[in-house]
Amino acid sequence: MDRKVGVLGGGQLGRMLAEAANRLNIKIIALDKEGAPTKQITAHPDHVTGSFKDPAAIRKLAELSDVLTIEIEHVDVEILQEIEKTTPVHPSPKSIKIIQDKYHQKEVLISHKVPVAESIALDSEKDLPRVAGEFGYPFMLKARTDAYDGRGNYVVRQLSDFAKAFAALGERKLYAERWAPFTMELAVMVIRTSNGTLAFPTVETVHENSICKLVYAPARGVSSAISQQAQDLAKKAVDCFDGKGIYAVEMFLLPDNTLLVNEIAPRPHNSGHYTIEGCYMSQYEAHLHAILDLPIPERRLRLREPSIMLNILGGKTADAHLELANQALARDGTVHLYGKGDGSLGRKMGHITVTAPTMAEAEAQVQPLIQIFDKVVSGTAISDSSDAKSSLSPLVAVLMGSDSDLPTMNAGIQILQKFNIPHTVRVTSAHRTPEFMAKFAAEAVNKGIKVIIAGAGGAAHLPGMVASHTTLPVIGVPVKGSVLDGVDSLYSIVQMPRGVPVATVGIGNSTNAALLAARIIGVGDDRIQRQVEEFAQGNADESLAKDAKLQEMGSDAYLEGMAKKK
CATH class of the missing domain: 3.40.50.20 (Rossmann fold)
Known part of the structure; x- marks a missing residue:
């Protein structure tokens, strides 16, 4: 070029x-x-x-x-x-000037009907009682300029915090912001080009002490509809400004699933580091392509596979952060060190990216590193974390309409445990808890679940209703009831209308349901596929051993032995 x-x-x-x-x-x-x-x-x-x-x-x-x-x-x-x-x-100096002043930035967003938290510009500490009366506690006190990584933010929780907040933020111009009771922080990297606005996937960001610690791509537990809504809102926010290049849009997801834009950065951003390994084009490539008018095929902004970015922060000694980097190298993490020399507490010294075919696998890989991160930042001595336990996101959801179905479903649960497949077991009814059932099914795909096993007796509507609220494969298990021996449940599950498929196993056969779930997941997971192969080989070996014993003993003696076992 x-x-x-x-x-x-x-x-x-x-x-x-x-x-x-x-x-x-x-x-x-x-x-x-x-x-x-x-x-x-x-x-x-x-x-x-x-x-x-x-x-x-x-x-x-x-x-x-x-x-x-x-x-x-x-x-x-x-x-x-x-x-x-x-x-x-690029971006334009006019846009940079607006964004430099976070309060002015919000004024521009509001003028374009982009939702943001309500804010009030402050002249002095004397304005705080009025803010407290209008916003209540807690609320945020923020510096309008020269603020990043939490520097320039102060949570005001009570009257006695007023003086401390002003002392902490110095002589800069300040504004107060109504507290946003968010359930999650999301971010989207947006690219403005000569031909329009494009967006990378919606990610989840996790902050500690106002510094970004983790980025999960895609955002966990967020429906595809909300992810798309976040991308659309981010593009709308960036279109309020002039100039080509990459922009980071940070957002709050509220309990009612609405979104507020928190702030915008007109440059590459910490929340976009995952794109280097996680996407077909990184945020840095995208920025260069945009400012130099090079083409950006939108498909290259997609995720290759689930990715987790963990920041490497400095600890209490100059080289504490290097231990985390070394541990990551031994655990299949991609390490980026920034060449900053000696570390200091809380300083960003690098980052680690972990990618895997599933979010559950990525979480399993990153969990020991998170534990080391916590020790580095706290100054705790680091021991071998190779055996650290992790809490994995479930790949299989086992649902049942009543706890009375658990004895039937337990055989399948034991198979999942045998194969070490992360799973969750829940009681939800298509008739008694329809809203919860529908919500769980609709959100399952964004929580990393790959297959749903649903057991039900009687009218057995649960598997079909779950299938109508998700695009994931659903396996129905007919549960034998007190009447009709479960045939009614079998017919109810297997006779689904065209267009809403439910795989159905035999009455009470949750073992086959779990094995089928394992085979489905095993298509993209070599470990689980090997477990399925070993299980099948075990069945074959067991059958051959029985045949050999039968040939050796003869049928009469074999039957006598079977009777004694009973």
């Missing part, structure tokens, strides 16, 4: 941008201090040494570049507005 992209900032985001640029012969020229992470992997003499807020240094960078972009939004916007008359700047 032989294009020159000037980047204001040379930290880890610029470093990963340079990694993507190298493959396309795109030259990254960074403006930052000597030895900055970006400069470490792009050895050429054109890098500019200085501050990304220094007008002279920015002008020099522009002279060397075909296009300017940013990896941090806290830059001198005024000089960029001057430079864009001769050198393209």
Whole structure:
């Protein structure tokens, strides 16, 4: 391509941008201090040494570049507005200026009917009683500018917090924000191009101490409808601003499944690191393609497979974070270190990405690393975590209309336990708890469940009703009742109308239901497929052993032995 992209900032985001640029012969020229992470992997003499807020240094960078972009939004916007008359700047300096002021950012979003938490601009500490009267407790006190990774945020829980909050946030302009009682934090990376707006998948972000700790792609327990709603809202929010490139949109998911936009970053973002291994195109590639008008096939923004990103933070010693990196290398995690030298407590030193065919497998891989992360951050001594237990997301849901069905379903549950297949067992009725049943079935696919086994007796509507609320395979188990010996249940389950399939096993045969579930999952899971093969071989070996014994003893003696066993 032989294009020159000037980047204001040379930290880890610029470093990963340079990694993507190298493959396309795109030259990254960074403006930052000597030895900055970006400069470490792009050895050429054109890098500019200085501050990304220094007008002279920015002008020099522009002279060397075909296009300017940013990896941090806290830059001198005024000089960029001057430079864009001769050198393209993306995103536009006007947009960067708006986004720099988080309160002004929200004003623009509101003017475009993008839902955000209600906010009030503050002049002084004297305004807080009025805010408390209007918002109640708790509420957020936030710095309007120069805030990131939780720096510039303070939770006000009571009257006595007023002075502490103002002391913590310094002399910056502040605003108060109504508390959002979210159930989950979501994020979407959005790309603005000359031809429109595109979006990566919706992800779940987990924060501790206001710093992003984990990113789950796709978001767990979120329906496809909500995921699409989040992508649409993120694109609508980004379309409020000018300029090509990648934008991060952070959102709150509320208990009623509505969404609020929290804030926007006009650059690559921590919540998009997973795209390097998890998608066919990374956020860094997408950013370069967008600002240089290169094509972005939308299919390349899809997930390759479920992915989890875990940040590597500094601990209480300079090299504490390296233990987490080393443990990840031994556990099939992809490690990215940022070249920042010695670590300090809470500083982002790198990240780890784990990918797997299922979210449950990815969670199993990352769980020991999370435990090591917690020890690094707390300063606790790290021991061998190879045997750390993890809580895995279920791959199979075993449902029954009543607990009286459990004795019938238990044989299948034992098969799942034997195969070490993560599963959940629930009681829900198509007639007594129809809303819960419908909600569970509809959300199952986004929770990582692959197969549902549903046992029911009598009218046996549960398997069919579950199948009508999900696209997952459903296996029905007819349960023998007090009348008709379960034939009524068999007919009810097997005679589903065309278009709503339910696989049906024999009356009371939950063993076959579990084996069929294992075979379905085994198509994409080598471990479970091997378990199925070993089980089948075990059955064959058992049958051959019985035949050999029969040949040896003769039928009369064999029958006598069978009678004694009874």
